[in-house]
Amino acid sequence: MTTWIINASRWSAEAGGLEVAHVRIEEGIIAEWRTGEAAPDTSGAETIDARGKLISPGLIDMHVHLREPGFEYKETIASGTESAAKGGFTVIAPMPNTRPVMDTQETISLVLDKAKTEGVVRVLPYAAITKNELGRELTDFPALKEAGAIGFTDDGVGVQNAQMMKNAMALAKSLDMPVIAHCEDDTLVEGAAVTEGEFARKHGLKGIPNESEAIHVGRDILLSEATGVHYHVCHVSTEQSIRLIRLGKSVGVNVTSEVCPHHLILSDEDIPDSMDANWKMNPPLRTPKDVEACIQALEDGTIDIIVTDHAPHSEEEKARGMERAPFGIVGFETAFPLLYTKFVRTGRWSLDFLLRRMTSDPARVFRLPYGTLEQGAPADLTLIDLENEREVDPATFLTKGRNTPFAGWKLYGWPSMTMVGGKVVWTEENGINR
Secondary structure: OEEEEEEEEEEEOOOOEEEEEEEEEEOOEEEEEEEOOOOOOOOOOEEEEOOOOEEEEOEEEEEEOOOOOOOOOOOOHHHHHHHHHHOOEEEEEEOOOOOOOOOOHHHHHHHHHHHHHHOOOEEOOOEOOEHHHOOOOEOOHHHHHHHOOOOEOOOOOOOOOHHHHHHHHHHHHHOOOOEEEOOOOHHHOOOOOEEOOHHHHHHOOOEEOOHHHHHHHHHHHHHHHHHOOOEEEOOOOOHHHHHHHHHHHHOOOOEEEEEOHHHHHOOHHHOOOOOOHHHOOOOOOOOHHHHHHHHHHHHHOOOOEEOOOEOOOOHHHHOOOOOOOOOOOOOOOOHHHHHHHHHHOOOOOOHHHHHHHHOHHHHHHOOOOOOOOOOOOEOOEEEEEEEEEEEOOHHHOOOOOOOOOOOOOEEEEEEEEEEEOOEEEEEOOOEEOO
16 A cells, blocks of 8 residues: 655755655555655655654653553553553553563563553563562573563662672673663662652752662673673763763773653752652652753763653552652653753754654664654654644543643644554544554
């Protein structure tokens, strides 16, 4: 089947800005681009008029939580992928901290099979480093790779034993697979809900210190240097971690890293005195100094990519309050508008910079055949209305989670259509298309 998307605005490095472009899609592949105001003859083809919309490679999110199996009351593969599509994402990578943990071929296969039958975007699962994410025994890495896992992580908890992590890295290296690390020293965080900072002091709360993250980052960079593995740091949030990553890169260690929108936009000083647990996430919101360090690190390439760490919870769980509620916020449906409004419309970033950090850069880091508009690539595409201003309304989310600190924010740059492999899976007008 032939599909034409006409009159779209495409970012062009050669033009140094946006140009009018038309793309022909054949059998799920980008077959041809034409530029200029004159639209091509689209007789006999399905035609999508994208006038006034930006056309982008489908967004890629390499750190998400779909909750299934085990926590379907929070999210399912169906609802999570629908939410991702609405947010403009075409590729997502779910973490293995489900129940059962994704630590066997059977659980990886279950997720992949459900994603194929019930999902609407591409789902690339990680497998656990240790059985049940308990840090005591390595999983069967070769079998998990064969089942379809794209990397190994115990996200949700840090691997506390250095020898265990070194063994994991050596095994992953032998399989040419990455190790993705949630960096957290458990001895420094027990019983804490927010960062050591102004909010914790004001409310008499135990704080999570920056070094709880950075200690593991430094340790693991040394272990990565020793083993040669591709080591990827999850949700960087502290200035100390950034210094260590920058040093590791400067001496040739194969270390990459990611940051979330909330760690680029919010600090602990923004948390309301109401103790609303929709502001509770792990890593926690850090100090303004850390926020600026994260922004600068993303800008200079120390941090490679942007992820959401989409982490839905039920309203009942989040109603337990700051100290007792689980960590995590949802992110799929607000990520691009937040970053576009905060950084592109204010002139700090170019549109091209933001798009690369959410498309081609994650594809590069994880060696994926997506994140590009080149001829011959899979037709994973997102249309975005850069001039559409809308208020964040959790009641309209497709995710089961409503846990966001951004409710009521007025943002620009909302996705209007998402296409995966040449198939339109979501539009603003008609919703999800299965």
